Every structure is written in structure tokens, then in C-alpha cells.
Amino acid sequence: MQLAKINCAMLTKYGDLCSNPKEKIVAKILIVDDNKNIAFLLKSFLEEIDYDVIVSHNGIDALEKVKSLKPDIMILDLLMEGIDGMEVLRRIRLFNKSIGIIVVSAVVNEDIAKEALAKGADEYITKPIDYNYLSESILFDLVMRKKE
Numbered sequence: 334m335q336l337a338k339i340n341c342a343m344l345t346k347y348g349d350l351c352s353n354p355k356e357k358i359v360a361k362i363l364i365v366d367d368n369k370n371i372a373f374l375l376k377s378f379l380e381e382i383d384y385d386v387i388v389s390h391n392g393i394d395a396l397e398k399v400k401s402l403k404p405d406i407m408i409l410d411l412l413m414e415g416i417d418g419m420e421v422l423r424r425i426r427l428f429n430k431s432i433g434i435i436v437v438s439a440v441v442n443e444d445i446a447k448e449a450l451a452k453g454a455d456e457y458i459t460k461p462i463d464y465n466y467l468s469e470s471i472l473f474d475l476v477m478r479k480k481e
Contacts, residue, residue: 392416433475
């Protein structure tokens, strides 16, 4: 498992973790998106900042990978062929309450966002993904919550 490098300026709300520069934050992320180009770009970005990244291109495979590989965080697209993201979310929450789930959608719809959050998503963001916001805010917060 690789170590995620976190900017010390971002750690102020979680105490002084920067006093020990050898301490690293560890996270394994599962990307679930049937669009292989989007998944590849997101994977490349996250690996560049030292996350351990797994990719799945459909709901069934995602469910299996959550069970077998036990990722810390999942970035889940809503609109996919076969089992859609909302159903994947519902099924995962039946057996895993601790994985951080970020739902991603190209659709800007408040009702869909509320439904995803009600079904157990930790965050809801829209495409195109703002990579800086994702890494410096959302992912960081989810990793720190798991660490507490």
C-alpha cells in the first residue's frame, strides 16, 4: 500500500500531525466508472499523489472488489450500464458501513444528490471533477475521519 502525501497546511483542523514528518496517511481508493478514459485520468492523478488506486468499470466487479480488496474510499459514478451507482451504493451499505463513498455524477440534480446521501454516500460531486478540490478537501477529510 502506498502512502498519500498530505500538505501540512491542510492538517491544522486535525491537530499537529506535521510535527512528525515521517507520519504518513495511508488510503486505498476504488474508482468505479464505466467510462475508461475518465477512470484512467482519475487513476493517474491519484497515483501521482501517491494513493493506492484500484479501478472497476461496472457495478458487479465493484461489489466484488469492495469485499475482497477492502478499499478505504470509493469514488462511484452514478450512471453506468447494468447495475447503476445508486444500486451499488445501496448494496455496499448492506455489508460495509465504514468505506468512504464519494458519488460522482454528470447530472446536477439536488434530488439525486439528496437520495445518494440518504443511501449512505459521504459526498456527492459533479463532473467535470475538480481534482484539486477532490484531493485537498474531500479525500483528505475522508482519510482523516478513518484515521480518528
